[in-house]
Amino acid sequence: xxxxxxxxxxxxxxxxxxxxxxxxxxxxxxxxxxxxxxxxxxxxxxxxxxxxxxxxxxxxxxxxxxxxxxxxxxxxxxxxxxxxxxxxxxxxxxxxxxxxxxxxxxxxxxxxxxxxxxxxxxxxxxxxxxxxxxxxxxxxxxxxxxxxxxxxxxxxxxxxxxxxxxxxxxxxxxxxxxxxxxxxxxxxxxxxxxxxxxxxxxxxxxxxxxxxxxxxxxxxx
Numbered sequence: 001x002x003x004x005x006x007x008x009x010x011x012x013x014x015x016x017x018x019x020x021x022x023x024x025x026x027x028x029x030x031x032x033x034x035x036x037x038x039x040x041x042x043x044x045x046x047x048x049x050x051x052x053x054x055x056x057x058x059x060x061x062x063x064x065x066x067x068x069x070x071x072x073x074x075x076x077x078x079x080x081x082x083x084x085x086x087x088x089x090x091x092x093x094x095x096x097x098x099x100x101x102x103x104x105x106x107x108x109x110x111x112x113x114x115x116x117x118x119x120x121x122x123x124x125x126x127x128x129x130x131x132x133x134x135x136x137x138x139x140x141x142x143x144x145x146x147x148x149x150x151x152x153x154x155x156x157x158x159x160x161x162x163x164x165x166x167x168x169x170x171x172x173x174x175x176x177x178x179x180x181x182x183x184x185x186x187x188x189x190x191x192x193x194x195x196x197x198x199x200x201x202x203x204x205x206x207x208x209x210x211x212x213x214x215x216x217x218x219x220x221x
Contacts, residue, residue, distance in 0.1 A: 001036055001039050002061040003033070003060045004061070005048065008054060009052070019051070022051055023047055023051070036149075045060070046087070046088060056087075087177055088179050089178055089180045089181070091180065092179055092184055094123060094148035095116070095119035095128070096119060096148060097147075098119035098122045098147050098148055099118065100150075100152040101149075101151055102118055103152070104152040106156070110154060110181065111155070111160050111201070112157050112159065113153050113159050113192075113202060115160075116163060117140050117202060120181055121137065121139070121206075123148070127181050127220065128181035129181075131185060131217065131220065132208065134212070134214070135208050136206075136207045136209045137206050137208055138207060159191060159198070161193050163187040163188050165187070167183040167187035170183055170187070170221060180210040182217065182220050182221050185213075185217065186221050189213060189214065189217065
């Protein structure tokens, strides 16, 4: 697919090898992306957009009847509903992948908020995991080398969609463009406040001090 990858790479004064190193791929792969010889996966497109600090649609040029013409549509519907073109950090993508995989393993028909919370805690290096630990969470989430891979495509429950919409809302209100794990956690806590039964029980199950978490989220988000 035609793209502006070479132009954007050169604006950052990066060689193909520099970009390949950041992406964790070979220089030949970067050359293949730039030449249009082959198309990146959705996850790789997200990585490129985040590294170059642009939206995905600013990299790839839409062409009718091209095998990649659906890329932007796939981004728009990545979460199962219209979600705009804000960029998602790699950590959020991993959290979502983990949530979907866990929901499938637990034989759930949809991704519920409890699966999202587990995803936000699974990678201990993320902002959301740090905030949760500081708010009383001691539970460890078991992961393996495949935990964060895109393997399942379960849809989100209405409650989980609400969490995602709240995360998007706070990002837009603040004029930001990247949705991080802290924004997803913000949405989860706001949802819990509206659902005093399921939401409160979920936070209590993890031993979360809501007041402490709210204070830390205000300082972080």
